[in-house]
Amino acid sequence: MRSWxxxxxxxxxxxxxxxxxxxxxxxxxxxxxxxxxxxLRTLDRQRELVRIGASTTMNSRHLTGHAxxxxxxxxxxxxxxxxxxxxxxxxxxxxxAASIKAAAxxxxxxxxxxxxxRTFKDLPHFELDRRVYPA
Numbered sequence: 135m136r137s138w139x140x141x142x143x144x145x146x147x148x149x150x151x152x153x154x155x156x157x158x159x160x161x162x163x164x165x166x167x168x169x170x171x172x173x174l175r176t177l178d179r180q181r182e183l184v185r186i187g188a189s190t191t192m193n194s195r196h197l198t199g200h201a202x203x204x205x206x207x208x209x210x211x212x213x214x215x216x217x218x219x220x221x222x223x224x225x226x227x228x229x230x231a232a233s234i235k236a237a238a239x240x241x242x243x244x245x246x247x248x249x250x251x252r253t254f255k256d257l258p259h260f261e262l263d264r265r266v267y268p269a
Contacts, residue, residue: 135162136161136162136167138161138170139169139207141169141170141171142169142170145170145171145172145173145202146170146173146202147173147174148173148174148199149173149174149199149200149201149202150199150200150262150267152241152243152262152267153199153200153201153202153243153245153260153261153262155241155243156234156237156238156241156243156245156260157170157202157204157234157237159237159240159241160230160233160234160236160237163233163236163237164229164230164233164234165229165233166206166207166226166229166230166233167206167207168204168205168206168207168230169204169205169207170202170203170204171203171204171205171258172196172202172203173196173199173201173202173203174196174197174198174199175194175196175197177192177197180192180194180196180197190254195261195262195264195269197269198269200261200262200264200267200269201259201260201261201262202259202260202261203256203258203259203260204230204258204260205222205227205258206222206223206226206227206230208223208226222257222258224257227249227257227258228249228257231247231249231257231260234247234260235247243262244262244263244265244266244267245260245261245262245263246260246261246262246263246264247259247260248260248261
């Protein structure tokens with residue numbers, strides 16, 4: 135059985151317990167290992183992400199612990215470094231998203247995937263549905 139890395143555990147501090155339950159189930163059930171890179175954010179961090187174009191909103195669910203970003207964990211490297219392009223592979227993230235959606239269904243927790251947004255597709259992003267989990 136897979137277990138969370140120290141980085142993922144640190145990144146999940148402060149997230150909503152229902153989101154954590156979904157992630158725990160998905161980690162166990164997913165055919166691909168993954169790492170949570172960001173959960174709860176500060177206002178300063180969110181401002182910086184908007185400034186550099188990595189986010190388009192100051193109303194991010196990360197600010198309330200209702201969202202996480204994650205990437206595939208791959209055992210691929212070049213010159214001793216992980217290749218980010220492999221971790222952010224749309225194919226792998228889409229497969230992981232299917233596992234997270236299945237885990238959310240099993241847990242009875244409505245999840246929204248950034249990869250299904252019409253604009254600003256955000257494949258690494260998962261959040262609790264605002265209609266059920268208001269901030």
